[in-house]
Amino acid sequence: MNLLQSMQVAGRSLFRNRTRSLLTMLGIIIGVAAVIVTISIGAGARVSVQQSINGLGSNLLIIVPGSVTQGGARSGFGGASTLTPKDGLALAALPHVAAVSPMVTARAQVISNGNNWQTQINGVSPSYTFIRTWPLASGTLFSDTDIAASAKVAVLGQTVASNLFPSGGSPVGSTILVKNVPFTVVGVLSARGQSASGQDQDDIVLVPFTAAMQRLTGQTTVGQLMVSADTPDDIALVQTEVTTLLEQRHRIVAGQSDDFNVRNLQDIANTASATATVMEYLLAGVAGVSLLVGGIGIMNIMLVSVTERTREIGLRIAVGARSVTILVQFLIEALMLSAAGGLIGIAFGAFASVAVAKLSQWPLLIPPEAMVIAFGVAAATGVFFGYYPARKAAAMNPIEALRFE
Amino acid sequence: MNAETPVVRVEQLTKIYEIGEQRVLALDRIDLTLMAGEFVAVMGPSGSGKSTLMHLVGLLDRPTSGKYLLEGRDVAGLSSDEQADVRSRRLGFVFQSYNLLPRTTAVENVELPMIYAGVPEKERRRRALEALGEVDLTHVVNHQPNQLSGGQQQRVAIARALVNNPSMILADEPTGALDTKSSQDVMNLFKELNEKRGITIFLVTHEPDVAKNARRIVTFRDGHIVSDVAAGEAVLR
Numbered sequence: 059m060n061l062l063q064s065m066q067v068a069g070r071s072l073f074r075n076r077t078r079s080l081l082t083m084l085g086i087i088i089g090v091a092a093v094i095v096t097i098s099i100g101a102g103a104r105v106s107v108q109q110s111i112n113g114l115g116s117n118l119l120i121i122v123p124g125s126v127t128q129g130g131a132r133s134g135f136g137g138a139s140t141l142t143p144k145d146g147l148a149l150a151a152l153p154h155v156a157a158v159s160p161m162v163t164a165r166a167q168v169i170s171n172g173n174n175w176q177t178q179i180n181g182v183s184p185s186y187t188f189i190r191t192w193p194l195a196s197g198t199l200f201s202d203t204d205i206a207a208s209a210k211v212a213v214l215g216q217t218v219a220s221n222l223f224p225s226g227g228s229p230v231g232s233t234i235l236v237k238n239v240p241f242t243v244v245g246v247l248s249a250r251g252q253s254a255s256g257q258d259q260d261d262i263v264l265v266p267f268t269a270a271m272q273r274l275t276g277q278t279t280v281g282q283l284m285v286s287a288d289t290p291d292d293i294a295l296v297q298t299e300v301t302t303l304l305e306q307r308h309r310i311v312a313g314q315s316d317d318f319n320v321r322n323l324q325d326i327a328n329t330a331s332a333t334a335t336v337m338e339y340l341l342a343g344v345a346g347v348s349l350l351v352g353g354i355g356i357m358n359i360m361l362v363s364v365t366e367r368t369r370e371i372g373l374r375i376a377v378g379a380r381s382v383t384i385l386v387q388f389l390i391e392a393l394m395l396s397a398a399g400g401l402i403g404i405a406f407g408a409f410a411s412v413a414v415a416k417l418s419q420w421p422l423l424i425p426p427e428a429m430v431i432a433f434g435v436a437a438a439t440g441v442f443f444g445y446y447p448a449r450k451a452a453a454m455n456p457i458e459a460l461r462f463e
Numbered sequence: 464m465n466a467e468t469p470v471v472r473v474e475q476l477t478k479i480y481e482i483g484e485q486r487v488l489a490l491d492r493i494d495l496t497l498m499a500g501e502f503v504a505v506m507g508p509s510g511s512g513k514s515t516l517m518h519l520v521g522l523l524d525r526p527t528s529g530k531y532l533l534e535g536r537d538v539a540g541l542s543s544d545e546q547a548d549v550r551s552r553r554l555g556f557v558f559q560s561y562n563l564l565p566r567t568t569a570v571e572n573v574e575l576p577m578i579y580a581g582v583p584e585k586e587r588r589r590r591a592l593e594a595l596g597e598v599d600l601t602h603v604v605n606h607q608p609n610q611l612s613g614g615q616q617q618r619v620a621i622a623r624a625l626v627n628n629p630s631m632i633l634a635d636e637p638t639g640a641l642d643t644k645s646s647q648d649v650m651n652l653f654k655e656l657n658e659k660r661g662i663t664i665f666l667v668t669h670e671p672d673v674a675k676n677a678r679r680i681v682t683f684r685d686g687h688i689v690s691d692v693a694a695g696e697a698v699l700r
Contacts, residue, residue: 063578074566373562376523377576377623378551380544456523460558 064383068390075363079395082359085352086399086439087406090432092348094407095414096341097428100334102411102420107330109421110253111323117156117287118189119297121149121304123279124317139279140317143267145307146183146283152299154292157185160280162270168222168263170234175221179236179263181270181280187247189286197230197245200266208268212241215262216249234263239273241265297322352399353439360392360447371451372459385452392444393437400436404429468535470631470663471497471520476529478515489515491686492529499630502657502664504674504694507683514635516683517667521554521633522546534630551580555624559636561616563608569619570595570604576627594622598652614645621652631663632656638673650676 072079123140125132143160150158162181167174180186184199200211214222214229223229229243250259271277287296297320304318364371371384408424415422478490490512497503505513518524519531522538531538534553538546550556555576563572573591582590595604598618608616617637624632634653638646654676656662666677674680675694682690 060581067578070567070571369560369562370564373558373564374575374579375547376521376550376556378547378579378627380547380579382544383579457518460562 061386064386064390065394068387068394071367071387072391072394078359078363082356082395083399083402085355086349086396086436087352087403089345089349089352090400090403090436091407091410093342093345093432093435094404094424094428095410096345097338097432098407098411098422098424099414099420100338100341101423101425101428102415102418103337104331104334105423106418106420107334108327111327111330117290117293118323119285119287119293119300120321120323121145121283121285121300122281122319122321124315124319139277140308141280141283142278143271143280145304146280148303148307149283149285149300152296152303154288154296154299155285156288157188157286159183159186159189159284160267161186161282161284162267162275162277162280164270164274166237166274168218168234168236170222170229170232173222173224175218177215177218177261177263179265179270179274181265181267181274183267185286186264186284189284192250193248194245195248196228197243199245200264205266205268208272209266210239210241210269210273211244211266212236213245213247213264214243215247215264216260217258218261218263219246236263236265237274241269293322349435349439352436353396353443356392356395356440357443357447359395360388360444361450363391364388364447364451367451368454368459368462371454372456372462375454375456376460381452384454385448388448388451389441389444392440392448394440396440396444397433397437399440400433403436404433407432468499469496469532470499470501470534471495471665472530472532472535473516473520474530476516476519476531477527478512478519478524479527488686490519490526493686493688495681495688495691497631497663497665499663500657500661501679502654502666502677503679503681504666504668504677505681505683506669506671506674507689508669511683512686513667513683517633517635517665520665521556522550547579551576552627553630555627555629555632557617557620557624557632557634557637559639561608561613561620561640563616563619563623565609566607568605568607569600569611569622572608572619573622573626576623580627590626591622594626595619597625597656598622612645613641614648617641617645617649618652621649621656625656625662629662631665633665633667635667636669637666638668638670646673 121141141160146158146160149155159182164179165176166179167176183205184201187193187199194213195216197213199213200209204211212234219229222234223232229246232243233240234243247260247262247264253259267280271280285296285300287293301316301320305316308317310316374384375381411424412422414420473493473495476490476493480487480489493516505516507513519526522533533549538549541549564575570588570591573594574587577587577590592601592604595601598621600615600618600622603611603615608619611619632653638649641649650673653664653666657664664677666674668674678694680692680694681688
């Protein structure tokens with residue numbers, strides 16, 4: 059008897075007991091579906107975190123001033139006023155630095171045409187849109203000339219544009235008042251949506267940082283410096299170079315603490331993905347346990363099935379089945395149950411993953427190797443847990459089996 | 464196989480069962496020869512050893528000692544796989560409780576031995592239908608066992624025993640679960656197979672009415688043959 063015939067015999071006897079076969083498969087179905095869903099959620103979450111971190115800027119380092127102590131109270135990072143536009147120019151000259159933008163922030167009421175809106179004003183350099191990979195929707199960005207001239211020009215975020223110009227016409231060329239200083243709108247940013255922390259990134263006005271320092275904050279220092287490295291691989295190198303250069307410029311000697319702080323967003327990304335990995339292991343463990351339970355379910359049902367079909371087995375032996383044929387038949391039955399369960403589980407898991415991706419608006423990601431591995435593990439579970447019952451069937455004494463009541 | 468070679472030849476066949484501490488002597492040095500085309504009924508009370516003999520002759524069990532030649536071939540040296548192949552190709556079995564596979568049609572039940580003999584699917588179906596025709600069941604080939612009467616089920620089982628063209632059919636109390644009418648139908652069928660096709664029939668029964676259909680009656684008691692006579696002469700006790 060060849061393998062195909064064994065499969066026919068096994069398939070037929072599973073079909074004869076379809077309700078029981080289906081219930082037996084359920085454990086494997088749930089286990090495999092759980093594996094697929096958890097892996098795809100994990101992968102989707104990882105990509106989503108990576109995307110929102112990339113959205114902050116490409117290969118980004120953020121330098122914030124250090125903390126100051128005033129009357130015993132320590133201010134926390136950014137409290138000191140130690141970073142200057144000249145620091146920014148010096149950093150831009152470093153070999154692996156692609157772009158640098160200072161950032162001066164202020165909140166202000168913005169007025170135009172009888173509409174007003176409170177928003178965040180970011181004083182930046184033209185490199186800012188490159189660093190944040192944030193293209194304009196219309197108009198142009200201000201230029202280095204505008205920086206040098208502290209020109210009163212502004213680029214609006216989408217939220218600000220729609221609130222100041224609700225009629226929908228292009229704001230480019232209009233004049234807005236920021237703290238009663240007239241700025242000419244030269245461009246509008248493309249929509250960016252919410253940040254990872256839920257802030258509206260489009261509620262913003264960009265102006266030249268020189269103009270912001272003179273007209274809005276009245277300070278000579280900047281709130282932070284944004285530095286973009288050439289490639290992701292250079293981030294760590296640039297971080298060291300930036301630190302060394304700023305320590306020189308700020309005359310910080312060895313042993314003294316820095317008056318600035320360099321933040322590497324890749325660290326945050328790595329932490330987030332490490333967290334995701336731990337979650338994935340945890341979920342994979344849960345999925346593994348449910349596969350184990352599913353496998354024991356198969357063994358249980360196969361044992362019941364072998365006992366229940368004792369006479370059938372006796373008859374098969376009497377009419378000429380070799381014991382290895384009986385063994386193979388029951389192994390194939392277990393394998394078919396677990397493999398079919400695996401396939402159905404993959405289908406359910408993929409379906410659930412699509413639903414989760416739709417609900418969470420995460421990117422849908424079902425790694426093909428996850429499906430292959432889940433299926434393989436399910437099938438292996440079937441063979442492993444099917445072997446003992448199959449052996450029991452193959453070792454039966456036909457006389458006793460035929461007399462079995 | 465030439466006509467002189469007996470289908471079954473046993474010499475000094477002994478079977479001892481060990482149940483825990485107890486040793487049960489089921490067969491005690493039996494000598495018996497069955498020629499091709501014989502129709503023999505083995506009788507005796509339960510525990511007399513008649514079923515044990517059938518199991519040994521049917522290669523479902525191995526003797527404790529003694530010799531068994533099946534169609535002239537010593538089967539003691541055969542592996543269990545080789546014995547399975549002999550059962551599949553040379554022997555047919557009929558049991559008291561029919562032992563048809565449930566939820567499986569009559570024709571599929573008849574096909575079962577051919578699956579293990581490696582007969583191709585199309586030929587399996589053709590031969591199964593042919594065998595069902597021989598037992599006069601062409602009208603119920605697609606019925607399942609629970610849709611058939613006891614007599615019909617036993618005839619399906621006989622078709623199953625026939626389908627690999629065995630030289631001998633071993634029947635263990637084949638009428639034990641049937642009414643008188645069905646019993647007689649089944650016995651007539653065995654007679655017909657024996658007379659028309661020359662198949663050796665080895666029938667185990669404890670009913671004298673059934674045994675009298677055979678042409679030779681062997682009676683067992685306590686593991687010994689106590690009489691071995693042609694049917695007409697049998698002393699039925």
